Amino acid sequence: MIVFRKIILSLCLFFLILPLGGCKLKGFAPVQEPVAVLPVPVKVSSAPFTEKKKAVIVCSAEFMRAARYFSYLHREFEGVKSVIVKIPATNGTAEFRAKIMSGIKAQVSELNSSGQVLSVLILGNKDVVPVAEFRSQNGTVIHFSDYGYGGAVAGSEKMVPVGRIPARSGEEAELVAAKYERWYEDRAFRPAWPVSFIGGEGFSGDYLSDPELLFFSLQQEGIAGPEAIRYLGAAGGCEPKRLRQSFAEDDVSVQWLALEAGPAGFKVGNGTLTVTEIMDLDYKPGLPVVLNPSCEAALLNSSMPTPAEAIVLSQGAGLAVMTGCSSSGRIRAELDGGRVYRVDSSGTHRLLLEFHKAYFGGKHRIAEALTEARAQFAQNRREGEDLTPLYDLIFYGDPVMSLPLPVRTESPAYLGLVTVGKSEKSSGIAVFPVNSTISFAMEEGGIYPAVRLQVIDRLNGKIVSSMKVQEDDVFNFSADGEGRYLIYSRPLDGPLAWQFFDVRKGGAAETAAAGTDSIKLKKASPRITAGLKPVRYAIQVSSNRKEDSAIKVRRKLSVQGYEAYVVKVASANNRKWYCVRFGEFDSWADAVEASAEYERKEQADVKIVRCNRGS
Template sequence: MQVLRRFFPVVLLTVLCICSGCKIKGMGGAAPAPVVPVPVEVKTSSAPVTEEKKNVIVCTADLMRAAEYFRYLHREYEGVASIIIRTPSSNGTAESDSRTSAAIMESLGKLNKDGSLMSVLILGNSTDVPRAVFFTGNGTVRHVSDYAYGGVSSAPENVLPVGRIPARSAEEAEAVAAKFERWYKDRAFRPAWPVSFVGGNGFGSKGLSDPELLFFNLQQEGMAGPEAIRYLGSAGGCEPERLRQSLAEDDVSVQWLAVDAEQDGFRAGNGSMAVSEIMGLDYKPGLPVVLIPSGGPDLSIFTGLSPAQAIVLSPGAGLAAMTGSSDASGINVELDEGRVTRVDSSGTARLLMEFHKAYFGGRHRIGEALSEARAQFVENAGKDADSSPMINLLFYGDPVMSLPLPVRTESPAYTGLSPVTKPATKNGVAVFPVNATISFAMEEGGVYPAVKLHVIDRSTGKTVSAMKVGEDDIFNFSADGEGSYLIYSRPLDGPLAWQFFDVRRNPSKKGAVAEKSGVKGRKDPRITAGLKPVLYTVQVSSNRRQESADKLISRLNGQGYDAYVVEVAEAGRRKWYCVRFGRFDSWSAAVEASAAYERKEQADAKIVRCNGGS
């Protein structure tokens, strides 16, 4: 008996090829010959197999019933046949983990030697089914990741997508399968839901969080029109309660969710939603796929479930979660006169971008979208680019699952309000003087009739002004002290825009605002904001020399035009002296006056907005 106890753990792997009727021989070396397990009585599907390639499910003996359940779902709802590989649990030592993962990789390699597999689903947490141990960089860089279960290849599109259901027990694994089945049944009765993003952890020096910038990146690349996306980030007033509402209520349309994770939960606004709250959510038809641009694959920091794991294991949180290494992700933003004009992403954030683009491009199966995202990631970054975002990406969910395409509409571009008052600097955050009247208006000749506007104090996250701005309005803002602000605006049927501006006592001085709102013992700046009607004027000349402008004004006034000059300063350059005449309260009146001037003077003119005396 002692001999049996000593050598029983040597049995490493059993392979059950139920759907295809095949058996896999021993792994060689330390791996023993496989044993065919006794079939478990669960649901069986008679649905036709419509996909040529097969999926593989890897599990331990106590999760065999759950594996059969997932195999049923694959055939019944996806037309995919699945093979089940049964492996003994690791005992938790590094040697056992390495031996077990090597045996699984060898089995998968044999099954896929003819390219007949589409994906791999692992059932169980990494304690029972360890992550694969493998090396890159000519054997110099060690990795521990599920990525290698898809095969190690120089071409990432040839690596099978691998998903994991991080169940801690057989009951938990079967509960996830039951959740997926319920979702499949509800899918036929749902409308095509829009994409929704919730992101942000309050405001600081960056102003926007990675999920918010990921959202803007998607919008910039045409991945979401106004009917296909809703923004619930911190700039839109998102707080933990808003996130709870979005995840808990049946009537909230959520399909994609982008959030920042921390050890105990998800950040939202200046608070968080705890893992315990996520696990307590009830089922609802609108279960999202959660994208976490920066999370961290080292799960040792979590004393219990990570937020990403909780998304999948919760009865009502979500269908899948993707996250990666915090040091393998980057999102950079470019500003022009304070307006966000371009967002560039790299690392994990870029990979998630490509995943979303592949899905919108028609790859509705999660595994297929992930494979295409990898290929596109390498194509854009180059073959010599850092592969760690792909290796370290954690995918909790079923790669076989297909998701319906949400509504997607195209919409004209919108980059924010145009600053009528020119800032002291063109690039980066716009800077204006204290007590100055700072004016913004909608773009001339734009397609949107109005926008909903919020001005937010970036140091506190509080909205200091909110109103609707029409195409014939000028929005004026003034502060009697220094501060940093964000304008968050959106047309009623168009995309979002963000604009950053600072109010400073010395606008030409570089660096952060000296006086910060919310500091104890200091009063916040007094804010004055409101609308006034747009006035239009006809501009007939722009001169570098004031003398030339004065001569033209004198001539035009002699002809009855009521001309005047406006000085427009360029950052780091001399002034322009713009000659204009008239102040009209409607665009049509300005057009009529401009046309009359061009006919009479045989000279060009253009219509511009004016603010007060300018």
């Protein structure tokens, strides 16, 4: 009986264990070795070398794959041979960083002993590869800039251009290289792009923002034509939403941007395009180069890149950034009767303009344009101006890159609308009394048939009036309170123009006495009245200081069959002129025909002038 029970117990245990043997018990399954993921090999180019000079790439071991990637791009798309200079990873001590800096300088100088280096590309942000430390040419000032890696400071205009990919890791640097490769492939289908600027923080005081004045300077040089304009300044609809849209869409017209950086991002209109928004942008073919006339902004968060760094690191923001420090120069507008007729620049602003001019002059490779810009800046220095802008210029991007051929557009000059009637002036700004009718019209006999204008409140950047003005129109503007305004006008196929004017209760005398920045407006939101009135033209036969002389001329014309009349016109010094005129014509063409007939018949010269109906 006992034996039988043992047999039964053994069978039960056997059948109990049998189903368990066919299951995988958690924790007892056989451990499999992980499959090693091999990195994708870096491409190797077999393209011929077409450039005599070579590029130097500086990197640590972590960035070696990225260095080989950029070396591939240099040969495949630029025909440039690259030499990779490997440096040790920094341990953070000042002594070790100084050793790395001196080592990079020594190797670049040795490679460039016979002038065979085209440019230097540093891979990694400032924590990975320290910024060079060097003394200025006179040895009195210490500078911290990648410029110091370009060779001997004694020959500033001969320094090798240095660029940096401010990546935080080797993987991030490879992503930037991949962005460049996509851009190179897209570039083949877009050999020529027009220039485009999106900039302008808004309007304040009596000046335009630096990006807008950069554009105005290039426009004066014939470099930026009418089709180059997109969202220029607050009046042009410049706002973060528009900028994101242009970045995100396949819009190849956006090639150059002039933007000012702040700690949180780039100032756009009255808003900010933040670093986070820049980093989230997706790739699109028409990537721009950004000119930033302000200082590189300080970091709000050390884990995030600066706004300038974000432009290059983002997959959809831009190819390169040039920035410096606004304390090394300035750019300002000179006004005449409220019209911007000249822009004066110095320091970083002028260096950026020189770069742009060099590119349009045929230096399509960034390194060559930078070299030319430096040489022109050093050669054309003004009295008291030093080379600090050269030393402080920061370039994020690859200097080996060649940009597409530019489209240079030149349009006939356009300085803005003409003031019809007398205005006072204060610091170059036209000043008109409160409740007066301020009239503007196009130049008599000009080549542009019409302009589109906007009137902007300079204190808040809001558009208070917008319309199209044709050659036979007068634009009338009136405000029942004090204010500061800007007319932003552009012919349909011509360049932009800006005109400043103030409306003051006390006129220009009060403005000059108080100073433009200290005047407090007596009415926060004046009521604006604006509209068009048809222009009338008259034929002016003579202008006389004495009324009796004018009356004699009028009588003579009446005898000859002309319906002549005398008009009193005040001059700039408040002395009256008595002008003898005849006719009131609805169009300039009719007035030209009448004046030609008079000159043929009477053998005397006359002048076509604007007039008001019934004058």
